[in-house]
Amino acid sequence: MAFISGDGETTLMRNEEFSVDPEPTTLDLDPEFDPYEPQVGELPESDVSEADLENVNKTGTTTIGLTTPDGVVMATDMRASLGGRFVSNKNVQKVEQVHPTAALTMAGSVGGAQSFIRTIRAEANLYEARRGEDMSMEALSTLCGNFLRGGPFFLVSPILGGVDSEGSHVYSLDPAGGVMRDDYTVTGSGMQMAYGVLEREYSDDLSVEEARTVAARGIKSAVERDTGSGNGIYLAEITGEGVDIEGHKQFDELL
Secondary structure, eight states, rough: OOEEOOOOOEOOOOGGGGGSSOOOOOOOOOOTTOOOOTTTOOOOOOOOOHHHHHEEEEEEEEEEEEETTTTEEEEEEOEETTTEEEEEEEEOOEEEETTTTTTOOOOOOOOHHHHHHHHHHHHHHHHHHHHHSSOOOOHHHHHHHHHHHHHTTTOOOOEEEEEEEEEEEEEEEEOOOOEESEEEEEEETTTTHHHHHHHOOOOTTTTHHHHEEEEEEEEEEEHHHOOSSOOOOEEEEEEETTTEEEEESSGGGGG
């Protein structure tokens, strides 16, 4: 290396520190290595086979959501089954509060539904803590759809019901993340029987008490014929004051 000194003379310097290694070090990488993995948006793959599904606890289920001018009524049966052929539990609470004025029902895989409910409840609580206000039902339904579309919630098809400043809302949610709002909706294996009752008896001017009776009749109709539904009913009454959930083994007191 050369530099010019203060007296104008050019001086040559040789220093081992400035020498260039003629053979640079190379990394021994796996030829299959991809530095860009995992791709953005890539989800973990499930190794669950079709045979494994036979041993998954499922709610079988009939779940109902109804809107009224004064609030929302949701109803579910209490049975969980293995493959729809064996009753594995007779007292499953399939509707849970996830927001000060909203609730979700379970339909499908019990494990997936429970995980989904815990996740949505945590997200709603975080939203309230960060912003100092409750999430609107439109925002909550969008959040639910996004999690179902992109998350690991296996075989879940719930109903979201709630009340906010814009009124009463019921949304059916499908496993692919679809979100559909309606005045009333039904999911689960007993939906055909329950829909028949709701088509005949629902009107948009029902009181909350009348909606409870209609929902109970819908669940009872499904329980009579659907082997995946039975063992009682859970009713959730949602108003601007909060969520009230109660269980009944007998239908007579509700009809």
